[in-house]
Amino acid sequence: MSAHSSITKDGDVGPAPAHDGSMDGIHEKDGLQDHGSIQEKPGVVAGQVIEGDVHDQVHDEDVEIEFNVTERDLYEAKAMADAMSLADVRSLMDGVLKIHKNDPNFPQTILNKTIEFLENKDIVENPQNYEELIYEMKIEAALITNNSPYSEVRAVVDNHDDVNIPSLTIRTWIMGLAFAIILCFVNQLFSVRWPAINISSSVAQLLAYPIGKACERFLPDVGFTLFGVRHSLNPGRFSKKEHMLITIMASCGNGSPYTNNIIWIQYLPDFFNQAYAGQILYQLLIGTSTSLIGYGMAGLTRRFLVYPSYCVWPQSLVTIAMNAAFHDDANMQVEGPFKRIYRRSRYNLFLWVFLAAFIYYWFPAYIFTALSVFNWPTWIAPDNLMLTAITGMNHGLGINPLPTFDWNVVMTIQNPLNIPFFSTLNQFLGMVVSGFALFAIWFTNAFHTGYLPINSNQVFDNTGNLYDISMAVDEHSHYDPAKYGSYSPAYLGAGNITVYMFFFAVYPATIVYVMLNHRHEVLLGFKNLWNTIRNKDPSEAQYKDIHNRLMSKYPEVPEWWFTILLVIAVGCGLWGILGWETYTTPGVIFYGLLLCIVFVVPIGIVCAITGVEVTLNVLAEFIGGSVVPGNALAMNFFKSFGYVTCASAISFAGDLKLGHYVKIPPRDMFWAQVIPTLVSIFVSIGVLNFQMNDIPGICTAKAPNRMICPNNQTFFTASVLWGTIGPKKIFGAGGQYVALMAAWPLGALVPLIFWLIRKKFPGQTWLRQIHPVVLLYGGLNWAPMNMAYMWPTIPIGYLSWIYLKTRFLDFWAKYNFVLSAALSVGIGLAAVIIFFALQYDPDRIGTLDWWGNTVSYQGCEAWDQPDKCRLLVLEKGQHFGPGPGEFPV
Secondary structure, X not given: OOOOOEEOOOOOOOOOOOOOOOOOOOEXXXXXXXXXXXXXXXXXXXOOOOOOOHHHOOOHHHHHHHHOOOHHHHHHHHHHHOOOOHXXXXXXXXXXXXXXXXXXXXXXXXXXXXXXXXXXXXHHHOHHHHHHHHHHHHHHHHHHHHOOOOHHHHHHOOOOOOOOOOOOOHHHHHHHHHHHHHXXXXXXXXXXXXXXXXXXXXXXXXXXXXXXXXXXXXXXXXXXXXXXXXXXXXXXXXXXXXXXXXXXXXXXXXXXXXXXXXXXXXXXXXXXXXXXXXOHHHHHHHHHHHHHHHHHHHHHHHHHHHOOOOOOOHHHHHHHHHXXXXXXXXXXXXXEHHHEXXXXXXXXXXXHHHHHHHHHOHHHHHHOHHXXXXXXXXXXXXXXXXXXXXHOOOOOOOOOOOOOOOHHHHXXXXXXXXXXXXXXXXXXXXXXXXXXXXXXXXXXXXXXXXHOOOOOOOEEOOOOOEOOHHHOEOXXXXXXXXXXXXXXXXXXXXXXXXXXXXXXXXHHHHHHHHHXXXXXXXXXXXXXXXXXXXXXXXXXXHHOOHHHHXXXXXXXXXXXXXXXXXXXXXXXXXXXXXXXXXXOOOHHHHHHHHHHHHHHHHHHHHHHHHOOOOOOHHHHHHHHHHHXXXXXXXXXXXXXXXXXXXXXXXXXXXXXXXXXXXOOOHHHHHHHHHHHHHHHHHHHHHHHHHHHHHOOOOOOOOOHHHOOOHHHHHHHHHHHHHHHHOHHHHHOOOOOOHHHHHHHHHHHHHHHHHHHHHHHOOOXXXXXXXXXXXXXXXXXXXXXXXXXXXXXXXHHHHHHHHHHHHHOHHHHHHHHHHHHHHHHHHHHHHHHHHHHHHHOOHHHHOOOOOHHHHHHHOHHHOOOOOOOOOOOOOOOOOOOOOOOOOOOO
């Protein structure tokens, strides 16, 4: 038995039969598919076309390893391969090469064999000389036709469907909306905490299962018939599609409108102090507009980001794996590390890991918080400037070989179990390169950064104090040149400068990278869209995988549904902007739509392949601040519509892919996304008003439970830079950061350089794993985060995606994503209980005041003293840079 073998409960090899997407050959049992077993001996497929019985020449174990395929998937592919002709295989693999040639997720060994197969013309004339290669190509063609070319997708996504399984039932609506409300409430409350605690939809997914099973057992089968469809309180067995829709509804409702950031800085006295921002109607209108406008654009993304098989959407696989753990009755035993056979079911593993994570998180979160912020080098000399600057986790670069024992910290930037290792490694390398640049900027006092904290996300004046925006604006919060000229330019720390520099580089890099490496797929997407508009068959070769064929049985969402959403969103936005003193042109809404049209496909493709989403917030700020210089509020609306429109469309597409994988009818998906989003707007705004009006000292260093609003501080920083002062004064001619503009053309060159290197050295296969966009994206992870939040993902990601996946694929496929889900859910539930039971009212309950909870916040690492340790110190009355009247206004 190979390291990739799968064993059934009875101990016999039991693969599923080949299947073309229909229900033939699948035995139905309570709405689940019971896969039968192939009766032939292992390694033998009846009716093989090639003479000489190729199976005697090709060892299945070698094929499993080379093709990164489990034995179960191999049997299923072999059963289908014998029906494929050589011409069929060449035609299919030609399309595969065009689409996956530059795909870093696609296995290199298969790519090499595909090139060899297609370029060798002698194969057509003398196929008997190439039996082994032809057999392998038939196997791969069968995998692509009847499954997925990616082992991580095959590991969790079922390539069968039952159209009779219910999805959008009454109990789905009740549970989905309830979880959307609860998660939205908790996440909005914790959104201003550092580090933030975000309760993911995995919590809802966990709790929905026992509740759904209870509904299945105790609710009566009563209901009503509407439009010929019966809706019952208990339609039968709680299905995997109902469960997934509940999870998706919770996911759509667990966030907050991006415009809540605008409300924060408008309303609070420490920011702009505009009282009208507290009006509920105003908050609802702008929140509804920004939340729905991306959904209105999402209809365009399906042909580019949902239907193609190369759009893997790695984050979706964790959710599907968790769903399968609850609903998959099969428990195949697998061979894994230490030469053992592992019999534990995924559901059993989930429960034990969930329980362990729940118990353990009490230590780094409350009992012994030094386990979370394990900045042990700074304990040696808390006031040592250079030691803290390099190793500090709160205010330094976080260069520490063992920075944390807290899984919540490990997955702050990204979860290494969810994201392909090439993506994790590229981000890490990008952060290493940018970290050297950051330290060099600070240590040489470039841009006067030596007078400022090394890794802060705040804005400072020329005395090193936080920038006082009231010293540069009039009573309408508009730019006042006289007041600004007598005050100070705005200055950034080295960390913030590095982040902006890499933001400027990543935008052109994204466009150039997609043009060079994915132009074929983009053109096919446009062709598909054009065929849809002309009412022709929209299918293209790369869309004819098993999942698209199965989904073709369900009616698609009409384009006019998305159009209505778009009209509603635009209408609410116009009302909100014109109905109050926002001093903003309504053209900002259409600007956001235009920016989305340009970037949604390139950014979406990168996100779907790598799990990394390049956000448009800085680009939207740059353009908005140039269009409306001196008007911070108007710039914030430019930023919100410019960023959220694209981000929402991509998020919507990711959920559509999730439903696509699980075979949920598209129209059910539409309503399960839109309605919870609308409900969550009301909930989040209610919590927002409670936070702003009832939590003392909110968004200040004196706020309870570290509710210091780091994201809002960053948002305010951007308002000052891009709105009040404007990009022209900061980054234009004569501005203190004009040198950063060189990042725009350099960013465009980076993917071109890597593309040319790969052309020059085609034999260096490791170059396919270098993703220039993700590499540059790594530089965005500074200020206030640092290397301590990135480095731990490398050994964990390598262990999962490289060591275990390549050596024990069955083991990895069975357990990896379930482990990730269990850790996240256990931490999430523990965080909620700890906060409300022990931290919400520390005066009444008390805190654990001992060395293990204070040692990480001494000296230069103290939370309330970020300005204590700086490279250069000013005497009282001194300033750096040009003084009043010495800089352009």
